[in-house]
Amino acid sequence: MATDDMWIWDGGRVCLDFANTLRSRWRTTPEETLRGPDDLMGWLREALLLTPGTTEPATAAVLTSARRLRESVDRAVLAVSDGRLPTSGDVTLLNRSAAAAPRPALQIVITHDRLEPADTSTHAADSTLALALVAQDAVDLLLSSEIRRVRVCGADRCALRFLDRSPAHNRRWCSMSRCGNRTKVRLHQARTRQSGRATES
Incomplete structure (x- = not known):
């Protein structure tokens, strides 16, 4: 079973984030973090998609469906x-996955003298309905202008997917602390070694 620190929320x-539960997609055999139904339930809880106190476990069939949904989302x-x-x-x-859970009616609020959509986020009572919320989020993303800001991490050995919301739209790493800094350190060390060899010759 995966531990809570296994999940990445970048x-x-x-x-x-759900697509990123399959890690190291650059490898011939990527790393699966949803190894069993308990892993799926753990991820859904950490993603705050399940109603607090939900104890009904996911089945092997739901896990298979979840992995299939994940790959459809990614592609x-x-x-x-x-x-x-x-x-x-x-x-x-x-579409089939998204339709499994009814959406709440759209609500509005006035915030700072502006009309905005109210937070209508819901929790699901079981894993199948929670996966429907993931599918609905994917459909929303596919139809939004933000879809053009989806990136794949620029680190050679990562390949996590993320939404680039940086002001200049030039974010390269899934996380600066995980991949950005490591890549910069590695490149700096390589340049230092190269310049050391050039000086010796």
Whole structure:
């Protein structure tokens, strides 16, 4: 079973955080963090998608569906962010998954003299409905202008997906502390070694 520190929350959207539960996608065999139904339940709880106190466990069939949904989300998001259409199979799966949970009615509030949508976030009573919330977030992202800001981490050995909300839209790393700093240190060390060799010769 994965531990809570196994989860990474740098995606900027719950659907991207869910896609990131399959790690090291650059490898021939990526690292699966959703190894069993308990891992799926742990992730859904940490993502605050389950109603507090939900104890009904996920089944092996739900885990299989969750992994299938995750890969459809990943393929569709990367396709649309690259200006391509997702496959009809991924669209069908996303729509079917999203429809499993009814959406709350859209509400409005006045904040700082502006009209804004009220927070209508909901929690799900079981894992299937929680996955529907992930699918709904993916559908929202696919239809929003933010889809063009989806990035893949620039570190050679990462490949996590994230939403670039930086002011200049030039974020390269999933996380500066995890990948950005490590990459910069590694490049600096390589330059230092190279310059040391040049001086010796």
